[in-house]
Amino acid sequence: MKKNTVEKVELKIDKIQVRLESLSDIMFDRFIDHSKDKRPAEQKFYLGAQNKVVFPATNIKYFLFGENPPGCAKSMEGKKGKGYIQTGCGHVFVQPSLVPFLDNKEKEILFKEFDGAKFRVDKDSGRTKQGSLSIKQEAKDRPVLCHPWILEFEITIVENILIDSTKLYNWFCKGGLLIAIGTHRPEYGRFTVTKWE
Numbered sequence: 001m002k003k004n005t006v007e008k009v010e011l012k013i014d015k016i017q018v019r020l021e022s023l024s025d026i027m028f029d030r031f032i033d034h035s036k037d038k039r040p041a042e043q044k045f046y047l048g049a050q051n052k053v054v055f056p057a058t059n060i061k062y063f064l065f066g067e068n069p070p071g072c073a074k075s076m077e078g079k080k081g082k083g084y085i086q087t088g089c090g091h092v093f094v095q096p097s098l099v100p101f102l103d104n105k106e107k108e109i110l111f112k113e114f115d116g117a118k119f120r121v122d123k124d125s126g127r128t129k130q131g132s133l134s135i136k137q138e139a140k141d142r143p144v145l146c147h148p149w150i151l152e153f154e155i156t157i158v159e160n161i162l163i164d165s166t167k168l169y170n171w172f173c174k175g176g177l178l179i180a181i182g183t184h185r186p187e188y189g190r191f192t193v194t195k196w197e
Contacts, residue, residue: 012159016168019195020176022149027122029142029183041121041141042111046098051111053101055151055181057094063181064171065089072171072179088163093156102150109149120144122184142183152195169196 030044048054064072065088073084101109103118114121122142157163172193182189 014157014165016155016165017195017197018153018155020151020191021194022147023190023192025144025146025188026149026182027142027144027184027188041143045111045143047111048098048100053109053111053145054098055101057097057099059181060094063175063179072175075179076171076174084162087160091158091160091163095154099151099153101145102152104148118146120146
């Protein structure tokens, strides 16, 4: 009796070290639940151990592959965007899961208080489009990390026919200005790519 043999497939993997440096302040509005109670601004940060200000890797993936609001794939690839989103969700990974914010001396940024210099509270109200109308939302307190800030992380790409290092680099370069990260973007959260290797 002949045994079936399975041929082992080697995945080609590309790892990229990325450094993003701010061009503007970044705003946060971390969602917790559907409670109607008002939350203080400091609860809307993403905080790690010892009050390190961090940015979830999933939010970097939303920057690339988000559908609402649109990320880089949907914004920059037009009708082909859906294919890029599908491929990217399965072939692109960001590590670590919580990326610490660094200051311009490359030290991790810790939240202590809203001092007006490194951290401040924004009390503006956003606008929502509803058909042809622009509706002003209720003003709420949102925390802001002031420029300058830095994010360093690693991207892993499993070889595929649509997305490679060059494609991602171009998305990050354009998206850093046109899409940005955080909330109330692209007015907040704009950045430039200073390392890609």
